[in-house]
Amino acid sequence: MRIAGVQLSAWRNYDQQVAVFDSSPTVLIGPNGQGKTNFVEAITYAARGKSHRVSADSALVRSGHTEAHIRMRVAHGERTLDVDVVVKSSGSNQVRLNGQPAKKRDLIRLLPIVMFAPEDMDIVRGEPQARRDFLDDLLALSIPRFAGVLADYDRVVRQRNTLLKSLRSAPADADLSPLDAWTENLIVLAGQIMRERRRIIDRLRPDFARDYIAIAGGDARASLALVESLGDAVDSAQIEERLRELFHVKHSEERDRGTTLFGPHRDDLHIALNELPSRTHSSQGEAWSLAIALRLAMVDITRETSTVGDPVVILDDVFSELDAARRERLAAHLSDIEHIIITAADSASVPESVGGMRYLVTGGVMTRA
Amino acid sequence: MYEGILQNLIDEFGKLPGIGPKSAQRIAFYIVQSESYNPANLSSILATIRESIKFCEVCGNVADDVRCAICRDPRRRGDMICVVEEAKDVVAIERTREFRGTYHVLGGAISPIDGVGPADLRIAQLLERLRDTSITEVILATDPNLEGEATATYLARLLADFGITITRLASGLPVGGDLEYADEVTLGRAFEGRTRL
Numbered sequence: 001m002r003i004a005g006v007q008l009s010a011w012r013n014y015d016q017q018v019a020v021f022d023s024s025p026t027v028l029i030g031p032n033g034q035g036k037t038n039f040v041e042a043i044t045y046a047a048r049g050k051s052h053r054v055s056a057d058s059a060l061v062r063s064g065h066t067e068a069h070i071r072m073r074v075a076h077g078e079r080t081l082d083v084d085v086v087v088k089s090s091g092s093n094q095v096r097l098n099g100q101p102a103k104k105r106d107l108i109r110l111l112p113i114v115m116f117a118p119e120d121m122d123i124v125r126g127e128p129q130a131r132r133d134f135l136d137d138l139l140a141l142s143i144p145r146f147a148g149v150l151a152d153y154d155r156v157v158r159q160r161n162t163l164l165k166s167l168r169s170a171p172a173d174a175d176l177s178p179l180d181a182w183t184e185n186l187i188v189l190a191g192q193i194m195r196e197r198r199r200i201i202d203r204l205r206p207d208f209a210r211d212y213i214a215i216a217g218g219d220a221r222a223s224l225a226l227v228e229s230l231g232d233a234v235d236s237a238q239i240e241e242r243l244r245e246l247f248h249v250k251h252s253e254e255r256d257r258g259t260t261l262f263g264p265h266r267d268d269l270h271i272a273l274n275e276l277p278s279r280t281h282s283s284q285g286e287a288w289s290l291a292i293a294l295r296l297a298m299v300d301i302t303r304e305t306s307t308v309g310d311p312v313v314i315l316d317d318v319f320s321e322l323d324a325a326r327r328e329r330l331a332a333h334l335s336d337i338e339h340i341i342i343t344a345a346d347s348a349s350v351p352e353s354v355g356g357m358r359y360l361v362t363g364g365v366m367t368r369a
Numbered sequence: 370m371y372e373g374i375l376q377n378l379i380d381e382f383g384k385l386p387g388i389g390p391k392s393a394q395r396i397a398f399y400i401v402q403s404e405s406y407n408p409a410n411l412s413s414i415l416a417t418i419r420e421s422i423k424f425c426e427v428c429g430n431v432a433d434d435v436r437c438a439i440c441r442d443p444r445r446r447g448d449m450i451c452v453v454e455e456a457k458d459v460v461a462i463e464r465t466r467e468f469r470g471t472y473h474v475l476g477g478a479i480s481p482i483d484g485v486g487p488a489d490l491r492i493a494q495l496l497e498r499l500r501d502t503s504i505t506e507v508i509l510a511t512d513p514n515l516e517g518e519a520t521a522t523y524l525a526r527l528l529a530d531f532g533i534t535i536t537r538l539a540s541g542l543p544v545g546g547d548l549e550y551a552d553e554v555t556l557g558r559a560f561e562g563r564t565r566l
Binding site: 091103105106144145148149152155156158159160162163166175177178180181182184185 | 389479480481482486487515516518519520522523526527552553554557
């Protein structure tokens with residue numbers, strides 16, 4: 001898949017911008033704070049219905065305006081798809097696909113995108129949430145239905161936590177049957193998510209190890225393991241049963257703490273290099289290579305499962321974090337991707353071998369270099 | 370912003386569900402300017418609606434008497450109760466003419482985030498009705514969303530010991546639709562609930 005064109009109005013620091021892309025890679029060059037990341041954020045917003053940087057849409061609309069528009073045309077072979085998103089500073093936004101109203105959760109299967117960004121360092125070194133987000137993005141990319149399952153699970157957890165908090169002040173003999181109803185629905189969704197996470201990690205593992213060596217060189221062993229809140233390895237067929245047991249045994253502790261203690265929202269992904277935990281033991285360079293290998297493995301898996309060709313790969317300010325050898329290896333590894341979009345403050349950080357069409361971004365205006 | 374009373378009218382419409390700022394403005398101007406429209410009818414209905422509307426003492430549906438038209442109708446089957454969230458769901462099911470039993474309107478669904486628990490719904494009244502041993506089946510027709518499912522799960526467990534058949538409406542493909550445009554969740558449910566031919 002490739003992005004044929006993007007039209008922005010009142011988006012972030014862009015007033016009106018039209019960009020047509022007829023070749024790959026697309027390289028956006030400009031000093032920091034001029035709108036490179038804002039531009040790629042518009043692309044990911046149109047493909048996901050949400051921003052990877054902020055949770056409130058109001059920050060996305062140019063000041064002095066009440067709504068922003070993103071229009072994007074993507075092409076896969078002879079087929080084109082027009083995505084039209086209206087982002088309102090207050091109220092819900094609207095998504096149209098080829099002029100027809102659509103739901104956000106339909107977007108992901110039609111517009112697979114993998115973005116590499118400086119924040120990816122958090123997957124290796126940050127809190128478990130960053131790793132769960134990575135896994136969930138990967139799940140939704142490879143099984144589009146899961147975008148909905150994950151959103152449902154999130155809401156069930158919030159409902160259940162609210163109920164647990166309200167039970168905290170309730171008498172000891174309070175009626176727990178509404179909690180049981182939420183627990184049962186949570187278990188059904190949790191079981192699906194946990195089984196698929198296990199499957200996707202098994203699938204990710206070999207690609208991740210290979211991609212790490214491809215980027216970092218050498219022969220270090222990069223490995224992945226899922227650390228589940230269920231405790232000791234539970235057979236996939238027994239996940240629901242084990243969860244039911246835990247919720248039964250630990251319900252008073254859950255009530256005391258007012259939060260759901262078991263389930264995929266409490267799991268973590270253990271990343272290791274030569275068996276040493278990367279979160280605490282990796283060097284800056286190793287951590288970057290691990291983060292990039294994870295994204296590359298995501299690209300590999302998405303290429304296998306996508307029905308619309310390669311995912312669009314976005315490298316947002318990533319080359320500057322790498323040494324020359326790793327830059328070259330990363331560029332070489334992605335050279336056969338149909339459409340890559342690269343942003344960089346300094347054009348010298350983008351390897352010569354990348355080629356492509358260059359654009360300059362200054363003050364919310366993009367021009368062909 | 371408009372001045373005074375006109376803006377007040379627009380604001381009032383804007384508080385209603387499904388009416389955004391533009392619609393609120395359009396309706397307000399229509400009321401103010403249209404010569405063919407007489408707002409007196411609307412205002413007299415609005416003035417008394419809350420006092421005059423009744424809810425059926427049996428099923429909780431909107432009624433013009435102590436009991437609603439469905440509960441009064443001797444031709445309706447007394448052995449089946451269809452449990453729904455809102456009175457508008459009764460209207461939707463009635464349009465099908467498939468169901469000849471009676472209804473029970475809960476008045477919402479369990480949603481802790483919105484502060485709605487079982488005690489806020491007409492569940493005690495449902496249990497009261499089920500003392501009548503001629504009732505053999507309860508159909509749970511709450512919405513197929515998370516809150517509706519949780520409510521159905523809760524009720525199914527609560528009613529498990531009553532010796533009544535508890536059923537849930539099927540989820541599946543919309544009739545007249547295209548399989549290829551069905552979303553994955555719906556299609557997945559339709560597979561789960563497939564029937565033997």
